[in-house]
Amino acid sequence: MITENKLQISMSELARVTGVSTSQLRYWERKGYIRSKQDDKNKNHYFSLTTMISVFTIKYFLDQGYTLTVAVKKEEERKQLGIIFRRFIADQIKAIKQLPAEKGEVDLGTLEENPTQEVYAVIDQAGTHLHTRPVKKTD
Structure with missing residues (x-):
């Protein structure tokens, strides 16, 4: 379920859980930092568990004083290490x-x-x- 990204939450739930405002989430999505799926009417945005983790991580780095650009870069590096680690687990x-x-x-x-x-x-x-x-x- 998790690897197929079937677990999804709404933008308001994501904002509530992570402490990142919906306006920030919309901005991050416009910039391509995070992605959502939209419902049939293209009104409601739904985010995967992996995106929620990305939002937590970006917020963590922002709270540490990094700029948004650096925080996103650090999140991408973390994500790549996660891919390597999951590959190790699956292979070894x-x-x-x-x-x-x-x-x-x-x-x-x-x-x-x-x-x-x-x-x-x-x-x-x-x-x-x-x-x-x-x-x-x-x-």
Whole structure:
């Protein structure tokens, strides 16, 4: 649902949730900083969850004292890093399993330089710990 941008909110809801006025949102949309979908009568604007995150981020940078142009640029950089991170998650996480004592394990696959070894992470209350182990042979 989220990746398909089916979750949408109105401009007034976006303004209320983010603290950015509807007039600012309209201006940002005219400038091409954010995008909406409009209803059949082209009156109501609806924004995706990803756009809502962009608005939060732009506002955060504006509140830090950056100009709108710089805030939008910083948001674009954040968005690109998000794309890279989602690609990593989609490509590298092979399996996730629950371990005893509130621990978990994430299988990250084999090492490119040594395909006989796999990387895995153990996550517990102390943090995340990366390890390697021999690849289990399947029959």
